[in-house]
Amino acid sequence: MSKKIKIAVYSGEVPSTTFIERLINGLSEEGYSVLLFGYLKKRISYTNSKISVITYSDNRIQKLYHLIKYSLLLGLFKKEEKKRLDAIIKEKSKNKKLAKIKYYPVLWHKPDLFHLQWARSIEDWIWVQDFGIKFVVSLRGAHINYTPITHPEIALLYQKTFPKVDGFHAVSKAIGREAEKYGASSAKIQVVYSGLTKIEISEEKKESKTFTIISVGRTHWKKGYTYALEACKILKDSGFKFEYYVIGAKDSEELGYLVNSLHLEKEVFLCGKVSFLKVQDLMKNADVLLLPSLEEGIANVVLEAMQLGTLVVSTDCGGMEEVIENGKNGFIVPVRNPQKMAEGILRIAQLPPIEKKRMIEQAQMTIEEQHTNEKMISDMISMYQKVTAL
Template structure:
């Protein structure tokens, strides 16, 4: 089966790359999206298909050339695409982009288009009712939980398009329920948890875990308000005021003016370290050195960093936002605090700091078993192969 994994651009995230690599073992996969490159190419064993350039002039030139070529090769489909787009009220450049995407998928005999980010469904809206290829959409965190609540146009887009999508992949059961609000049929949504190869973490696993006199707290994630770092910093301030020694490293937040200001405002310069985004292996090394991972996010689908922390034997304190309780079971696989509740987070950090070593070990062992069962790599692979062939 020929599958196009549409990512919006040709710089996919780690979990999208993992998905493409898994699917590529059984099917022919093209990772697709906007790119300065013009031609199909291969990188690290995966085939990449640039669908449209980001430069407006190049986009226009490529559209004209593509229109001529596609009309010569597939005149009937070309006329149909033009007809669909002529009746669309989208901006002209967007319609050029759509034509390039659709025609390139047809020329590459794509049978399934898997849209990784739900908001990109607007690029396929006019073609959803026609059987040129099956459309599948992944449902992840913010784009389902938050954005459509704040953006009426996106909510309306989902309500128009979700009933027409062939199949959905949801990262949690909670996300599945949210998508149904916008018209996604329950029987078309398959929950597939992210998969990890637990053995790949062996070199980084914390074999002889022991907390130090100064608690080493770690958070990992991009700079975004939904990551809730300000709540974590306020909780740290409370913890320090209770005479608990602690430091806090946030990977990926070095350039955030808001976070830097909060650190200075709370007088935490000596206790907080902000770093730029790191390579994956370097992140694992930082996790290996930490005592506990804190996930303070206001909203999450199911955070991959928490799965990885559990696979490494690193204890987790997580917000109970959205789908996190499907992985972090309070006092069994980690500690949960009430979303946005600074005092509750401070209490969890304080409680963890005084937790007996044998209880921490029991919790991390249970967490590892949870990852092995729920996020099993073989199950993940089989689930997606079934997903595409159903």
């Protein structure tokens, strides 16, 4: 394709998640014009001129200016299209003013392709197809794996809209299969794995007398931390000496109570949120990253640990078996199984140095072959080109 398409990457907020920001920068570096619409959460300056930020804020005057500006532009130069969009807004939107603030700039700038990052917002944006804009939806974790199960109205929404979507980006094969249950065509689903930027790992791990386990992530039922703590109880009762740090769990009343009731105060530490660089440092110096989750797409924290040379024990939730080959580059255990979780941790603790080194190298090779930023951008561009060629 000789012509570089114009792509809108929409998550609702600017800036967005690490993955989406990597996507934005990667596309612009490949020469694609990238449009960012939505709410300005924090001022950000992109160095690449191919990235255009078209946002609104909480400031009432700025919002009003935003609305008037695009109302006038559309009224003067795209009058018929504005009428059609206004009719859609009148029929489907409860907050018509906010809908105009969000939708008018998209119609004015009219990208070739609109990539929606969160499937739950599909009904808000499927209208772009009526104006010749190709519509791509990302399939991610909670939005596909359990939200439509716990919210039947979301399942019905997906069943109504998924067959109409031009293309799907799935973060794993497993989540693509879940989307098919709601009418997504397998032919329109392309798996694009999250990519990591290359890093130099020069420093050796800091020596620690105590075997260190780490988990990272918000305290949510799907993270499975209660099972991790039960695994810790099994480890303690077996006489194994360890320390377990849960980053981001400091304010969890539930976990705090469970630590106390299992008498793990000397082994388990619920820590507050820390910077990305600090998390990287903590992971690099841990002996094991534990992912006890009940549901994931593919957990980025696992990819980061593998890249850093920290071995992983993960449950077989979501797409984790697409990354971890049990006994080769880490260990996979069943969900909700503290006994197997504890056994996986002990297996790593008991690995001979040569075997441990081999497993770390295999994990890093997996990242190099499957999860580089370059591969992610290349695969995403391939999907965009396929969709726009339809």
